[in-house]
Amino acid sequence: MKKVFLAGAMVGLGLLVACQPAAQQAEAPKKAEKKKLSKTEKFRIALSNQDKYQKACSNPTQLVPEGIDIETFKKDMLATVKFPEGGVVGKNIARGEKLFGDPKKGGKSRRGNCYACHCGDPKIIACGNIGPSLRGYGKRGIDPKDTYIRIYNSWAQNPCSVMPRLGYHGVLKPEEIADIVAYMHDPNSPLNK
């Protein structure tokens, strides 16, 4: 990933919106609260749920953290990674494929949606070119644990990456990520054939 360096630092502005760092997940209000909150208040809360790592990545370079050094950043991110009980390589390869991108839906998947940015299975032509192609990924001798960490929290390996932290945000469960890992490392997977 090329990093784009722009001149000039962000000007510290009077925030119209309060930022409360370290809220790991945007919290939905409870039912009772829901009625009272206006759309404006809800939106303000949603923005204030920005965590301190997102904030560090919100400068014009977008890809280099500011205010947290890279090693600390990676260490903090690695500490958020939860591993599933059954190990990082799951058993349900078919589910892994579906989450990666359902071939029956042209590679779409609502939560994993890897084809938005990566190509992989040659049958899926509707694939993005934002991340590197994952074609033959399982043949590269990469430790499945690293694959797991990449999907769970890509910022543990590459701070401020454009690849979303899917496990960290709870978009994917640990067991689901393990199934994706299984799909990616399986020699019979269409990725590796």
Add this chain to the structure above:
Amino acid sequence: MKKRAFFVSAVLAGGAVFTAVSLAQQQLPTHLKELLELGMHPGHAFIDEGREMFHKPGPNGKSCATCHGQDGKKLEGAYAKMPRYYKDIDRVADIDTRILACMTKYMGYNAKDKKFKKKFNKWSGPYRVPLATYVASLSNGMKINVQLDDPQEKKLYEYGKKLWYMRVGARDFSCGICHTVLAGKRIRLQGLPDPVKNKLYTHWPAYRFGSDRMWTMEDRVRSCWKAYLLYVKQWHQKKDWVKKPPPYSDWVIALELYMKKAANGATVEVPGLLR
């Protein structure tokens, strides 16, 4: 409405994947460019509709033309300088917000009337989108010239810039990730434009044949928020609870101000025609 539907059916009939790929790569397919050269533009119907509405009296008997002149004479060039600060409403307004303010403040429409508000907000309604398109078209051929003379304008501009780069939500995205860092790349088959560097504000409001609708920049900005920014779909949660900033809010106007200022010097050419 027939006039809005005629285009899409013809366009979407093309081969599925091939069309999608070429669309993503070159923005407009050639048969659309050709239609455009023949002077056929599905967005022109909205200008006509807006012109009609502009001259139609509101509940208190006044029409837009009462204050802004026959055929919007006094609004020529106004859109090229918007969003800007207005003393009478004491805030920075974009075209959508300004029109809503004029209708409720000066024409007898009731801001608290939910039915009116709904009709105003509505994409296919008779007020907001046609009027915005019409008023914007009165600046066609003129250069965008957003000046930050007022302190409120400066403040909102700086906030817009901050919002542009602000990474939030469950996908860690910002406007800048897709439109600055990844500009030129493809998300799936969709090409990512750079509205800031390429001064794309010039073609907004734009007719988008994919949705068969005219979009104002409010619609565009709020839709990007909804689709990408605060998308919080979690495995243990059935519903995303916040999606986009409320219409006519400072969040939207700040981003518009940021993008429009970046387009200074480029020529207004509306309505645009986009996929």
